[in-house]
Amino acid sequence: MSNLLIVKGHFLYTKTAEKFEVHKDMFLVSIDGIVEGIYPTVPDRFKGAQVQDYGDRLIIPGFVDLHLHASQFLQCGVGMTKQLLDWLNDYTFDLEREFQNLEFARKAYSCFADKMVACGTLRSCIFASSSTAGTEVLFDVLKEKGIGAYVGKVNMDQNGPDFITETTEKSLEGTKYLINKFKDEPLVKPIITPRFAPSCSTELLRGLGKLALEYQLPVQSHLSENIDEVKWVQSLFESAKNYSDIYLTNNLYGQTKTIMAHAIYLDDDEKKLALKMDPFLVHCPDSNINVRSGIMPVREYLNMGLKIGLGSDIAGGHKMGLNEAMVRAIQLSKLVALNDEELQPLTIAEVFYMATKGGGSFFGKTGSFEKGFLFDALVIEDDNMIAEMYSLEDRLEKFIYTGDDRNIIARYVEGKCLSPIASRT
Amino acid sequence: MSNLLIVKGHFLYTKTAEKFEVHKDMFLVSIDGIVEGIYPTVPDRFKGAQVQDYGDRLIIPGFVDLHLHASQFLQCGVGMTKQLLDWLNDYTFDLEREFQNLEFARKAYSCFADKMVACGTLRSCIFASSSTAGTEVLFDVLKEKGIGAYVGKVNMDQNGPDFITETTEKSLEGTKYLINKFKDEPLVKPIITPRFAPSCSTELLRGLGKLALEYQLPVQSHLSENIDEVKWVQSLFESAKNYSDIYLTNNLYGQTKTIMAHAIYLDDDEKKLALKMDPFLVHCPDSNINVRSGIMPVREYLNMGLKIGLGSDIAGGHKMGLNEAMVRAIQLSKLVALNDEELQPLTIAEVFYMATKGGGSFFGKTGSFEKGFLFDALVIEDDNMIAEMYSLEDRLEKFIYTGDDRNIIARYVEGKCLSPIASRT
Numbered sequence: 002m003s004n005l006l007i008v009k010g011h012f013l014y015t016k017t018a019e020k021f022e023v024h025k026d027m028f029l030v031s032i033d034g035i036v037e038g039i040y041p042t043v044p045d046r047f048k049g050a051q052v053q054d055y056g057d058r059l060i061i062p063g064f065v066d067l068h069l070h071a072s073q074f075l076q077c078g079v080g081m082t083k084q085l086l087d088w089l090n091d092y093t094f095d096l097e098r099e100f101q102n103l104e105f106a107r108k109a110y111s112c113f114a115d116k117m118v119a120c121g122t123l124r125s126c127i128f129a130s131s132s133t134a135g136t137e138v139l140f141d142v143l144k145e146k147g148i149g150a151y152v153g154k155v156n157m158d159q160n161g162p163d164f165i166t167e168t169t170e171k172s173l174e175g176t177k178y179l180i181n182k183f184k185d186e187p188l189v190k191p192i193i194t195p196r197f198a199p200s201c202s203t204e205l206l207r208g209l210g211k212l213a214l215e216y217q218l219p220v221q222s223h224l225s226e227n228i229d230e231v232k233w234v235q236s237l238f239e240s241a242k243n244y245s246d247i248y249l250t251n252n253l254y255g256q257t258k259t260i261m262a263h264a265i266y267l268d269d270d271e272k273k274l275a276l277k278m279d280p281f282l283v284h285c286p287d288s289n290i291n292v293r294s295g296i297m298p299v300r301e302y303l304n305m306g307l308k309i310g311l312g313s314d315i316a317g318g319h320k321m322g323l324n325e326a327m328v329r330a331i332q333l334s335k336l337v338a339l340n341d342e343e344l345q346p347l348t349i350a351e352v353f354y355m356a357t358k359g360g361g362s363f364f365g366k367t368g369s370f371e372k373g374f375l376f377d378a379l380v381i382e383d384d385n386m387i388a389e390m391y392s393l394e395d396r397l398e399k400f401i402y403t404g405d406d407r408n409i410i411a412r413y414v415e416g417k418c419l420s421p422i423a424s425r426t
Numbered sequence: 427m428s429n430l431l432i433v434k435g436h437f438l439y440t441k442t443a444e445k446f447e448v449h450k451d452m453f454l455v456s457i458d459g460i461v462e463g464i465y466p467t468v469p470d471r472f473k474g475a476q477v478q479d480y481g482d483r484l485i486i487p488g489f490v491d492l493h494l495h496a497s498q499f500l501q502c503g504v505g506m507t508k509q510l511l512d513w514l515n516d517y518t519f520d521l522e523r524e525f526q527n528l529e530f531a532r533k534a535y536s537c538f539a540d541k542m543v544a545c546g547t548l549r550s551c552i553f554a555s556s557s558t559a560g561t562e563v564l565f566d567v568l569k570e571k572g573i574g575a576y577v578g579k580v581n582m583d584q585n586g587p588d589f590i591t592e593t594t595e596k597s598l599e600g601t602k603y604l605i606n607k608f609k610d611e612p613l614v615k616p617i618i619t620p621r622f623a624p625s626c627s628t629e630l631l632r633g634l635g636k637l638a639l640e641y642q643l644p645v646q647s648h649l650s651e652n653i654d655e656v657k658w659v660q661s662l663f664e665s666a667k668n669y670s671d672i673y674l675t676n677n678l679y680g681q682t683k684t685i686m687a688h689a690i691y692l693d694d695d696e697k698k699l700a701l702k703m704d705p706f707l708v709h710c711p712d713s714n715i716n717v718r719s720g721i722m723p724v725r726e727y728l729n730m731g732l733k734i735g736l737g738s739d740i741a742g743g744h745k746m747g748l749n750e751a752m753v754r755a756i757q758l759s760k761l762v763a764l765n766d767e768e769l770q771p772l773t774i775a776e777v778f779y780m781a782t783k784g785g786g787s788f789f790g791k792t793g794s795f796e797k798g799f800l801f802d803a804l805v806i807e808d809d810n811m812i813a814e815m816y817s818l819e820d821r822l823e824k825f826i827y828t829g830d831d832r833n834i835i836a837r838y839v840e841g842k843c844l845s846p847i848a849s850r851t
Contacts, residue, residue, distance in 0.1 A: 075811060075812060075815065077824065077827065077828045078823060078824040078825075078826070078827025078828040078829075079816060079820045079823055079824050079827075080820070080823075081756070081774075081823060081827060082756070082771070082773055082774055096815075108811065109811070112809070112811065287757075290757040290760055290761060291757065291760070293760045293763065293764060293771075295764060296761075319753070319827040319828055320827075320828060328744070331506070331507070332712075332715040332716065335715055335716070335718050336715060336721075336761065338718065339718060339720060346507070346718075348507055349506075349507055384537070386500060386533065386534070386537065387500060390500065390521075391504060395504045395505070398503060398504055398505075398506060399502065399503040399504050400503075401503070402502065402503025402504075402506060402744040402745075403502045403503040403744055403745060404503075405830065
């Protein structure tokens with residue numbers, strides 16, 4: 002069995018959002034990248050096989066970032082006191098233009114990908130830029146890193162600066178080119194990516210919906226991020242019932258697997274629609290505070306049974322990786338609870354579930370160590386003193402709150418150990 | 427001039443909270459640890475002296491953390507879903523007890539100090555534990571590191587677990603012992619530290635106030651952190667006009683230089699009193715969210731002209747260093763502004779001022795590079811690509827938002843370069 006992998010350590014994961022599954026000092030067996038089981042000793046049928054022993058380290062599923070912009074990575078933490086529109090005009094759009102320069106694109110996307118891998122984000126749903134050639138570079142870079150991702154060329158044919166806005170035809174053509182080139186890739190796949198409703202003519206939205214159906218591709222976009230944006234959308238699409246309806250009527254909302262980032266200000270009809278069409282709604286807490294959008298009503302959505310994932314939303318969010326997103330999601334939920342006791346704060350297990358199995362289910366069976374799941378994993382090393390003092394769950398919580406890429410000493414995607422990463426902040 | 431230091435680089439600091447002073451490619455001259463000036467070329471009178479050239483790096487004042495608990499460091503990020511009282515009982519108090527074991531104290535305080543230095547906190551006001559001998563160890567450890575600090579043995583003679591609560595007499599005696607031992611130290615000095623009003627009998631408070639006056643020592647404590655606490659204080663001190671009054675009437679509120687952490691729920695009389703007695707109020711944003719206390723009305727206090735510093739409040743706060751505190755202070759101020767447009771969000775310059783010159787003034791002339799200030803400084807290295815793309819102010823903002831101890835390549839306290847630190851998260 003050449004694709005047999007046996008890993009020893011302490012395994013922690015969330016089968017449900019209720020609680021952690023904790024397997025202390027156990028052996029996980031993975032065959033062909035798929036978890037076979039977790040055992041107290043190596044089962045007889047695998048006896049003699051080599052064991053990768055991680056000793057007292059924690060082993061957890063890799064993180065899944067359901068929303069971020071690769072072309073904005075270099076801009077993380079810059080212009081953060083600007084309002085959304087100034088931030089876009091003074092920083093973001095100019096930087097996005099640079100990705101038409103393929104040398105720059107390769108350099109910048111390599112930084113992005115290295116940092117992402119370093120932080121333990123092993124699956125992600127990424128907005129590239131409107132440049133088809135630039136987006137092609139991102140596919141190539143991510144393939145080289147060996148991580149899983151959905152990558153979208155950003156579609157926009159109106160309401161943006163000329164230098165990154167394409168014609169409807171060119172936008173659809175480029176999208177189709179990338180689909181055909183990458184649709185059969187095992188790890189890094191295309192996703193239909195209208196920037197957001199205001200950036201797209203109805204013709205473009207219709208064309209994208211058609212491609213989604215034709216190739217059975219997933220869709221990602223932004224929805225209801227802030228109040229001014231929602232008003233603007235209403236004025237642009239007067240016949241639409243609401244913001245969600247614009248995507249829905251163009252086959253971009255649940256007809257295939259769909260991700261909608263933010264979804265802060267959904268009205269009642271939109272909430273019902275979300276229940277019916279079952280998109281992944283992405284909570285991006287840092288971004289939502291940084292650009293002063295608001296707070297997603299996460300507890301309400303969870304109570305309704307909506308699917309919630311987490312997003313760093315680089316570069317509205319300023320930190321790569323899901324640690325910050327998990328912590329900030331809890332912190333915001335605590336602030337909400339200060340004003341309304343019925344809205345219980347999120348637990349560590351709940352945000353961990355969002356960052357692993359919850360968001361991971363967009364990719365299929367990822368984000369858990371249950372039998373049949375892809376073995377995407379991070380090996381976490383903490384200080385000896387801490388390890389002696391605290392329980393495994395406490396140590397994991399401590400990593401989430403205070404740890405960073407230096408604590409991640411190994412990364413597995415579908416059973417394959419990635420090469421070590423040297424990362425700078 | 428043996429104590430002459432000339433440093434070259436880009437200098438950024440805040441003389442006022444209004445804006446950054448930016449000196450690109452300049453030479454800073456420091457004599458005997460005190461800034462002489464910043465010059466475009468080396469002045470004639472210093473010609474021939476060696477220049478420490480930091481090239482394209484940013485040089486900023488060291489950070490000042492006005493409130494944190496050294497004995498809680500190992501617990502950072504653990505038990506964060508607990509409510510305050512459970513958190514104290516299940517984690518904090520047990521850990522504080524360990525500091526009676528001096529071997530443990532040395533090990534744990536060394537981790538604490540290394541991390542603090544690594545993160546660029548060069549001045550701080552620290553709660554140790556109630557153990558006199560343990561606190562003595564912390565003094566020694568900090569002296570070895572060469573950083574500036576006020577260190578307080580934590581005074582408590584009631585309403586705490588037996589194993590860390592002392593008799594009034596013993597608490598005062600230990601305090602006096604430490605005062606006499608360390609009062610003439612140049613960098614690491616004693617500070618009177620009643621844990622908070624409920625932990626102290628009136629006799630203890632009175633005795634501590636007496637010591638503060640007798641030795642002209644500064645005072646630090648907690649004030650009005652959360653609503654339940656404020657109610658409890660009212661029931662314990664029925665004759666007190668308000669929470670602040672308890673400290674005031676015992677010579678622990680502005681009679682000597684005073685720090686009060688949190689100060690979230692001050693009533694109108696207390697606000698007036700704060701204006702009059704001029705304490706440093708410490709904003710600890712992460713802690714205030716983590717333990718679900720609330721949000722300090724920072725903009726209101728700044729408008730009133732109150733002195734505000736920043737605190738990591740380890741381990742109510744989970745991250746060492748002031749980067750997180752600055753970012754979270756801005757984020758919280760943005761959330762506040764969402765509900766009240768008149769309360770303008772904090773700017774980068776404002777939080778940077780709090781983290782440097784604002785808080786630094788508790789120590790005298792620190793936290794700025796104006797002539798006559800102590801040269802406490804951090805040298806910040808960022809990525810070449812970033813340096814080419816962004817202005818000096820953008821690069822500093824980026825460091826604040828996304829950087830960590832790895833970006834700090836040198837640290838100066840009063841003109842002396844500290845030894846390099848190897849730090850883990």
